[in-house]
Amino acid sequence: MGRVYNFSAGPAILPEEVLKEAQAELLDYKGSGMSIMESSHRGKEYDAIHTEAIANVTKLLNLSDDYAVLFLQGGASMQFAMIPMNLVQDGQVGDYTNSGAWASKAIKEAKIQGCCNVVADTSKETPARMPLPGEIKVSDNSAYLHITSNETIGGIQWKTFPEVSVPLVADMSSDILSRPMNVAQFGLIYAGAQKNLGPSGVTLVIMRKDLAERVKDTVPTMLRYSTHIDNNSLYNTPPCFSIYILALATRWLLAKGGLEAMEAQNRAKAAKIYDLIDSSDFFKGTAAPEFRSDMNVTFRLPTEELEAQFIAEAGKQSMKGLKGHRSVGGVRASIYNAFPPAGVDVLVDFMKDFAAKNG
């Protein structure tokens, strides 16, 4: 089998150009006689990659000097714990919006730290939706407001971000670098790389440097943002190969026209599937229309048997990874930056055909 249309929610499809470049450089990175995987993280070859990865993210998001770009480990899940550990001072709380499965996991970790306040909760609503600005009231002793910019399982996305008086902290694991945004609105943004940035193993954190200045003495060295800011994410051995692919993927994004161009393409791709859902009696979207994600399109068929058949038949036609998350079932088409528009056309044609035969 050749390459398939990979609709997986993550690890997810990467740009073919990036994979080919990595393949070409795998055995002998730029005449060094070794793979970048085998190179010292203090050597000049890796240093250039590390520097480029930071520069690419800085350029794509137009970051000011107030922000640090960090490459950490432990996934977005580690950030769920690091954020309250580092940002909440004695007497403060972290405010959280609960918009679904991933926000709930962030909340669980903040509760372990004993400093969590849920200020809005839409996690049990159908159709799935994000909280509305009027539903959010931050605490008087709030250190930050945490949101999940895109709920990967629920298929919902914040379209405009809430404006609050405290730093906004966002889990952007499943929509980072998919659209332009004003980072100045945020205190901290984080994302596991394995959807829109590269392979798993590296977590991108973009944070206002001043927020890292006050941290409790009991926080371990590796779990302090200040450690990684002070050492340019080289306090210990970073996940060099994952950062290398991230550098290539962000270089690819810049060459494609940056975030404006990506947003236009992402919107157009998602709209094709949502338009079909809206014009059909057979498919039913699970997200409230005004919060529909451009990254993860979730929908149901009339029965679970038909869903299983749909996923199996799609698989035979080179469309893989369409099964909804095991906690909710249904169908989910994850169409991140690297997912080609032609693959969406193939899916839409397949959906029309399947509905005509089985509707």
Ligand SMILES: Cc1ncc(COP(=O)(O)O)c(C=O)c1O
């Ligand atoms: C929105 C969101 N947050 C967090 C995570 C967890 O990321 P990780 O596996 O990198 O810890 C995921 C993974 O799918 C996600 O989609």
